[in-house]
Amino acid sequence: MKKLLLLATSAVLINGCIYGTVKDANTGSGVYQAKVSVVKGSCSGNGCGFPESTDSSGFYVFDAYGDRNGSANTKFVTPASAEEAVTFLVSKPGYQSRTFYHKPDYEKITYDGKTYYVSDAPVVYLCPxxxxxxxGDTICDSAESRYGTDPYDSDTDGDRLSDAAEIFGYDGVDIRYYGADPLRKTLxxxxxxxQAFKPDQAALDQVIQAFADAPVSNPDGSTGITLAIDLDDRISASDEDSNLSPVWTDFDVLKNKYFESRRSKLFHYALFVDQYNGGTSSGISRGxxxxDFVxxxxxxxTPGGTVQQQAGTLMHEFxxxxGLMHGGxxxxNRKLNYLSIMSxxxxxxxxxxxxxxxxxxxxxxxxxxxxxxxSEFSAxxxxxxxxxxxxxxxxxxxxxxxxTGTASSNLDVNNNGILQTSVYVGHFNASQNDWDNINFAGGGSGGTIGDGHLGASSMMMFSLKSQGTPEYMVEPCMTPEDM
Structure with a gap:
């Protein structure tokens, strides 16, 4: 970071520089004169015609200010048209080349009264x-030890996003931008x-926090799951279909237009719409x-739902x-002993x-x-x-x-105001801890989660799991009458 402070602010440029380091996977030391090239991106400035070279510490910077590399060699790099990240290539004779995708996430830094805009690309450990x-995840064993990932498992944290995808991105998508980390589970x-049914940010935040608080352990010692919700496109008025019917046929018309195929192995896809199949169901999952889900x-x-209804339905359909059903x-449905948003x-x-x-x-x-x-006393x-x-x-x-009462004691199950030693409530199977049974792979006709850098062992484990129930077997979710 200290090297970045050699850059001076410019009143002309709004955005800033992209920087990073290249190191030797075996020694951990900086690689001198590695070439970092823009394979796919938009570049403006005087120095767009050549790659950057790393210094003796492995540092490089695509200089939007002209102070470090000289005004004749400024580079202001952004994603190319129709792309969401810049594609970089790192190369050096004697080493395996590395492609990575970087969506600039500029941080504003003020130092000595000057302002800098900088975006930190991933550290690249080049493998001899x-x-x-x-x-088989494209990261050599010695580099894995540097990143703290498992050299014998292409998906160290078990979230169906390979270690390589979470560090370097995949197929033009930089999921590191959204918080992906190979040592912490990500969805x-x-x-x-x-337009009329844009979810409230407070509802999204409520669900995001629920996943962050999840009792799920990670290789980095943390608990919780990083859930990123990219509230991306507003469906144009001319494309809005007030009644998706048949639901998945009409859904696919919108998905094919608004959801980039490069994201299909990384992101689930959700649509916030009016209704489907002419009913009042709150939503439906594609298996x-x-x-996919609606x-x-x-x-x-309340058309579009209250904040609480939006949050509950989003988490329910997701x-x-x-892989969770109405009874876990x-x-x-409505199992007395199942305490979950899925009920x-x-x-x-x-x-x-x-x-x-x-x-x-x-x-x-x-x-x-x-x-x-x-027994209402012991519940x-x-x-x-x-x-x-x-x-x-x-x-x-x-x-x-x-x-009244709790799931543990003094539970007035028949709501008559009197606690009794024996009340008939019906037969209910034991209920599971849902968080222990999350299926990160998705499934069904909408696709599965799992990028092409997952090694053979991860793919084999996935092939042994269910691919999802057919979409026609999925029940529509609740209506206002079900409340």
Missing amino acids: YGSPDSD LIEADYY IPAH VSLGQWP GHNL NENA YDYQMPGLTVDGNSGVVDYSRLKVNAISGNI MSGYGGTTESDLADYSVRRHGNWL
Whole structure:
């Protein structure tokens, strides 16, 4: 960063420079006079006709100011037309070349009264010719040790995005820009929308935070999942279809126009629309698990839904994309012992946890089966690490009504104001911890998540998993009458 402060501000240029370092994968030291070329990008300035060379520390900069490389060699680089990232190539005799994709994310830096705009490209560890690559992900073993990734697993964090894609991007897409990290699980959604049904940012933030708070462990020692929602295109008025019918036929007309195919192995695709198949369903997933889903709250009392309804429906439909059914691991809706946004009981109002209402979350609990009758005094019980203390944090909703008591005790399941030792509630199978059962691969006819740098072992493991239930078997999700 200190080297960047040699650059002076310019009143003419609004954006700034792209910089990075190139190092030897074996030694970790800077590679001198490696060439960093713009393979695909838009360049303006006086010095666009040649690549940058690294200095003795491996540092290079595409200088938009003209102060470091000289005014005759300025380069202002941006993605080319119809591209979302600049394509760079790093090369040096004796080393394997490396392509990477970089979408500039400029940071404003003020130093000594001057302003700089800089964007940090990924560190590139060049692999000498002949370097072994045990997992076949295009990153040699010695470079993997530098990045902290597993040289024997092309997807160190298990999110179906290869280590190479999370560091260098894939097929013209820089997912590092969206927060992808090979040591922390990442999920990506592109969301397009009709003008009247643009989701509220507060709803998106609520779901993003729910994933960040997820009880899921990562190789870097953190917990949670990075969910990036790219609220991308507003569907033009001339393309808006007020009723997607048949839903997936009409959906594909819009998807084919607005969703770039280069993203198909990286991003799930969502449309926020009016309605589908002439009904009032809140949404639908293209399978379980799946790649695509619809949020369709246009015919609800608040057209487009309240912030809470948007958040609940987004997380619910995306949950289907991730392999979750209305009963977690089964299509058994409104299970009394299943405390998840996937149940109609909680999709719209959210869960109430530790007195906080409106919580959007998948099940964190493993709850034992209920065989007919229940004691309202002792309520439910957990297994596999779920304790009475965990259950005591949760309020329970049944038949559209919040019950007094908690999932752990004093639960008035028939809502008659009297606690009883035995009340018939029906038979419910044991409920799962949803977060333990997330399917990162998607599936179904909309496509699967998983880029071409995943090694053979990762692809083999995926082939053993379900490709998703056919789209015609997926139930439409809830209507206003179901609340």
